[in-house]
Amino acid sequence: MKKRKMINIDDTEDVYYEDVIKKVKEIKDIVDKDHTILTEQFKSKTKISQRIIQWILNVFGTVYVLIERFIEYPNDDVILGMNIDEDLQTMSRKNLCRYMDAVLPERGFFDIQSTSKIRLGCQLLREYKELKKGKSKQPTVSAETGAYGDVDF
Numbered sequence: 001m002k003k004r005k006m007i008n009i010d011d012t013e014d015v016y017y018e019d020v021i022k023k024v025k026e027i028k029d030i031v032d033k034d035h036t037i038l039t040e041q042f043k044s045k046t047k048i049s050q051r052i053i054q055w056i057l058n059v060f061g062t063v064y065v066l067i068e069r070f071i072e073y074p075n076d077d078v079i080l081g082m083n084i085d086e087d088l089q090t091m092s093r094k095n096l097c098r099y100m101d102a103v104l105p106e107r108g109f110f111d112i113q114s115t116s117k118i119r120l121g122c123q124l125l126r127e128y129k130e131l132k133k134g135k136s137k138q139p140t141v142s143a144e145t146g147a148y149g150d151v152d153f
Contacts (some may be wrong), residue, residue, distance in 0.1 A: 057113065068093060 046054075069092070076089045091099065097110035109117070 061114070065093060 077084055083131070094110065100109035102105040
């Protein structure tokens, strides 16, 4: 196979397309590697106090999960006015988290903190509400006061 060549602007040397492509790929690899290194260097380091608090939360969370297995939830068919499907009523915490992992874009629902789970639930409900209402402008409820129209999310 004959190499296609391109003549330099000042006609001093011949440059082959394949060589140019190879050099561009090498430069791209170097830039990508440098970008990865810089990203790691500029990541915010977690303070030691935050790591200790996270560790404590993880320990208590693990204890909670172990103890929670033995609790029975009566009347779980309606929670805060929302009907709960029968199959969801009988699932364990682990199975519920596996279900969430199966339907969410990323796995790891069981491992995230409780407040993050609540935030995710709020976001999903907000998106559900927008879909259900057809994205029409509806009065919103304030998270702080519970009054309509106080805060527009």
